[in-house]
Amino acid sequence: MGFSRRARDVGVAAAILALTALIVARLEGETGQTITGIARAADGDTLTLEGHRIRLLGMDTPEMMQLCKRDGVDWRCGVAARSRLAEFLRAGPVTCRTRGKDKYDRWLARCETAASGDLGERMVREGLAVAYGDYEDEEQFAKAERKGLWGSEFDLPQQWRRMNGRPQEVAHEGERGVIDGILARLGLD
Template sequence: MSRISFRRRPPSTSRSPFRWLLDALLAAAILGLLLMVAGRLERFASVELAGSAVVNDGDSLTIGGDRVRLKDIDAPELAQSCRRAGGDYACGRQSREALRRLVNAGKVVCSGGERDRFGRLLAYCMAGETDLNRSQVADGWAVAYGGYEDAEAEARAAGRGIWAGEFDQPRDWRAMHGDATDDGVGLFTRLWAWVTALFGAR
């Protein structure tokens, strides 16, 4: 009696173009998901910056090339004007000068865990023992924007800074004049911050 043997065919190693496309799409989706998760973790990761600060405007500065936005406050934009004693004055520039004076109180340390849509770290900052966020509101050179309502009430009652006259809320001014940021001076600011950090200048 003869034996009939069956030889198993080796599995095919060829894959259809459709299968390759599905695998590529799946890999791209997984990679995209990982990048998105990494971006979210980086966005909310706790960050601390310390060193010499270059002031961009009344609520933002740069430390060692990293841009920082003072959290929970909103200062007049650099090009913004306000009204006082019957005339206009450059309240945006005065707000920046006020923050510059505060920065001179000591080494600046900023801490935060979130970034805005321009990539700036949203942070609470100290210069020595001076709370920069609170001081800008208390001195009347910024309005409360999620915090420091008590400091704003005191500044308003005392007529300090922009509360000494009339002004458009910074967010309203931006809506009328475009969404202004400190990006226009970003390159020079970052270079200057790098130089000051390198040589310890203020």
């Protein structure tokens, strides 16, 4: 009886490992794609490129309806973020390297243009985005120079979404470890 119980435990462990391997293979299959072309800004951290919706990794921007205050006056900081991203995208073709998808089925990617370089880095450095898993040095620069958001009164985008009943943006799977990615896929994060 001890042998059959042990064989069953080994079988269950093997099945779990096989399932884990399949999930990891699926997650890895969603990474590494490069997409190049002319893009347009959907908001400050999302763009449309070759029919794909792409969420920029490592940063977060105010929502389109979000207001900030500069010198006591309302400032449409979400619209300003989208406008600046649109300016970068008008400079020419963009190249995005994907790292998976988020819960909204958007590609998560790092994107750049020849004229502007890394778009996430530029948005954070100019103070129109906050660091969200990356770009901490650029955020410190923007804070020190009081650029964009850092020269105003504002709620972090995550806080604003929470206070206004908007869906929360969770950590991007492309920034998580393999185990976290598996848990997210299974809805256990």
